[in-house]
Each structure stands twice: as structure tokens, then as C-alpha cells.
Amino acid sequence: MNSNETDAEIVKRVQNGDNKAFDLLVIKYQQRVINLISRFVSDYSECQDIAQEAFIKAFRGLHNFRGDSQFYTWMYRIAANSAKNYLASRSRKVPAQGIDAQDAEFYDGESRLKDKETPESKMLTKEIEKTVFDTIEKLPEDLRTAIRLREMQGMSYEEIAEIMGCPIGTVRSRIFRAREAIDIELRPLIE
Amino acid sequence: MNKNDETVSAFIDHELSNSEQCEQVDLAVNDVNYRYQMARYQLIGDVMRKETGDKINTHFYADVSAKIAQLEPHAQSAKATQLPQSNSPSLLSQWFKPLSGLAVAASVAWIAVFSLQNVVVQNGDLELNEQIAVHVTSPDVSQQVEFLAKTPVIQHSTPVSANAILQPGSGQLKWQSHLNQPVSQAKLNSYLVEHTEYSTSMQGMIPQARVAGFDLNR
Numbered sequence: 001m002n003s004n005e006t007d008a009e010i011v012k013r014v015q016n017g018d019n020k021a022f023d024l025l026v027i028k029y030q031q032r033v034i035n036l037i038s039r040f041v042s043d044y045s046e047c048q049d050i051a052q053e054a055f056i057k058a059f060r061g062l063h064n065f066r067g068d069s070q071f072y073t074w075m076y077r078i079a080a081n082s083a084k085n086y087l088a089s090r091s092r093k094v095p096a097q098g099i100d101a102q103d104a105e106f107y108d109g110e111s112r113l114k115d116k117e118t119p120e121s122k123m124l125t126k127e128i129e130k131t132v133f134d135t136i137e138k139l140p141e142d143l144r145t146a147i148r149l150r151e152m153q154g155m156s157y158e159e160i161a162e163i164m165g166c167p168i169g170t171v172r173s174r175i176f177r178a179r180e181a182i183d184i185e186l187r188p189l190i191e
Numbered sequence: 192m193n194k195n196d197e198t199v200s201a202f203i204d205h206e207l208s209n210s211e212q213c214e215q216v217d218l219a220v221n222d223v224n225y226r227y228q229m230a231r232y233q234l235i236g237d238v239m240r241k242e243t244g245d246k247i248n249t250h251f252y253a254d255v256s257a258k259i260a261q262l263e264p265h266a267q268s269a270k271a272t273q274l275p276q277s278n279s280p281s282l283l284s285q286w287f288k289p290l291s292g293l294a295v296a297a298s299v300a301w302i303a304v305f306s307l308q309n310v311v312v313q314n315g316d317l318e319l320n321e322q323i324a325v326h327v328t329s330p331d332v333s334q335q336v337e338f339l340a341k342t343p344v345i346q347h348s349t350p351v352s353a354n355a356i357l358q359p360g361s362g363q364l365k366w367q368s369h370l371n372q373p374v375s376q377a378k379l380n381s382y383l384v385e386h387t388e389y390s391t392s393m394q395g396m397i398p399q400a401r402v403a404g405f406d407l408n409r
Contacts, residue, residue, distance in 0.1 A: 001212040003205045009216055019259060020220045026252040027230045028203075031237045034244065034251075044245045055255045056262070125247045132238040150204065151236040157206045176200035182235050183228075190231065190249045 007071040014062050022059050029072060030055075033079045040083035054082040128189055135182045146171055147178035199225065203232050226252070303383060 001009070007028075013021040033054060037047045058078050065074055136144055142164070149160045157175075161168045201207050202215040219225045230252055237243045248254075 001209040006205055006212055018220060023226050023252055023256050024219055026255050027233055030251050031242050035242055048248050052255050056258055059259050121246050128247050129238055132235060151239045172201050176197040179200050179232050179235055183231050186231060
């Protein structure tokens, strides 16, 4: 079952009332949606807020989704429209107070005035990135190669098996072991 | 490590068979720890591809899930209003108006035809009845209305008082004597005119029925 077929199966379950199934779509597409919105909106925190709203709109409208297109295509449109609506609403807002002329060149609307990133969240992000890459570097070569081919090259298990000269089952095991090793290091940071 | 965790890893890569994939969807939907594990595996890939941006929100999907749970009763009611109505009530409501209109039109037509059949046909009248039939069936509504308005349906009638009593053995129907009265004739004429006007366009309208005859003894 490929990615689209799995999405269709999950969508069907949500339409039948199994709302928890929608979490699987959020987990799968959250980063892509955030990255899409970041093309329109510079503030990354705002991107995440808009992305959350987009997913909620998608959930509300899912009973109207007929499956004519893939779920992500439909989600893409919702996310893009959400970003555009956000920009449109921002352009209509007038600042509550006047801005001094000398500060005007630094004024970028609300994104500058409201800084949602705290030093702790920035540090956590750096820490997570460092942990992932450091752990990968420490992995045995076969595990490191397998997970890099999968995550960074987007290859299927079959393609990786052909490149590495091993059975598909071995590829599956190697990728899992690599993820598990990284996950063990990540869990204390995330939970 | 165990087989189940390895299956989670293969599940997010869509490398399972159809039945296994469906099975994992079932497990994921019913197990919050399964979903957390999925989210962490997904994060590993996002970090490796440098797609995470300036700030990683490790609780993104949990936040969305919580918001959906808050609006869930409303979403359920919204979905409920979208559900199709059962077939029999909608069929009934769809067909009620046209059927009732047809029933009224049929009864009106029956009364009109029955009345016309009992008109005494004389030489001139026969020709007149044919003219009436032609004009009633002509597609031009205004022509029909004009013709019927000017032409009395019953000609060569002798005015009879309102208290006329049916003569035994006269062979005349009681209501026929009432029809001979000018008041009744005027009523019948206007009724036929209006029926023709309404019957040509029944869409959305229920033709108004008028009783052309009456019985004094009732």
C-alpha cells in the first residue's frame, strides 16, 4: 500500500467518525505544511499557528473531501489559502500606536513586535538537531547508510536493498535500528 | 527492540503490505504511544532533511489533536447536519406538491368536462363546443383566456329563479337548473378562465379549485 492509499484509508476512517485517525495525517504532513506556509510568512512561530488552523479547517471540511485528488494536494490548497488570508488580514491591521520615523525601517508588522521564540525553545531546537546528527555519526556504517538513503534520498526499501546488496528485510531492520538508536537519545529532550 | 517497533518504522515508510498497513492504522489510531513514536520517527527524518526550520514544535500534532477534541461535538453536529435525510420523507416532500396539484387539476378537469357534457347541444352549440375545445387546447394562453372570457359556456339558456324546483320526470338534473342561472354561469366562466390560466404553468403552483356547481339542499 503506497502513501496515497494509506492516506485514503485514513481519510475514510475520519469520515466514518474515527477522529483520532486524523492525527496520523497531521503527524505525516505537519512539517510540509509548515514549510509551505513559511514561503508566505516569515515568522516561523506564526507559520506553526497558521498550520494548526489549516489542519483544523481540513478536519472540519473532511466530510466534503470526495477523494478526487490526493489528500495532500487538497491540504496544500487549504494551507496556502490560510497563509494568504493571514497576510491579507495583517495588511488590513493598523498599528495601535504611531511608529517613530527612525524605527520605521525596522518595523515589520507584528512579527517583530511579538517575538514568540524564547531562548529556551531556540536552544531546544539546536539541541535536537545536534543530537540527531551526532547519533547518526556514531552509528555503524550499514545503519548510517541505510537511514541516509531512506531519509535524505527518499529511496524505497527495494532500491536500498539493491544498492547495499542485501535483502529487503535486512534493509527494514537496519533502518529501524538506526531510528531506534536516535530515538533513545531524543526522548529525554522531547518528553 | 521488538517486532512491533520495527513494524512502526516500516509503516511510516509505507513499506508494508495492504493488510499490514491497515492493521497498523488500527493500532496507531487506538494507541497514543504508537502515535508519539510515529511523531518522533517523523521528526528524525525532518531534522535529517533540514526541514524543521528555526523552532521545532515537538507537540504540534498533540496541540492540533487537543483543539479538534474541543470542537469535536460541534464538528460532529456539523457532520450530522450534512448527513443525507432518509429517503421516504424527502420523496414525500418532493412529490407532495406536484401530486396534490395534479389531483386538484384532475378534479377540476373532471368537473369541467362533466359540465360540458351535460350542456344541451344544439346546432349552434355544437360548433361552439368545438371552438371551445380548440381554444382550450391551443398553446396560446392569452387567446384561450380572451375566448373563454367572452364566450359563455352555456348558451340558449333560460334564466331560472334561484328557487326553481326540479320538475319530476322532467329528465333535468337539479344542478342543471342552477347552471342555467346567470350567476352560476358567470361563476363557471370565470372559473374555467382561471383554470386554463393556471393549468398551463403548474410549476411551483397549486391551481386553485373552484366549485362550479352547488346544491341548494345542502
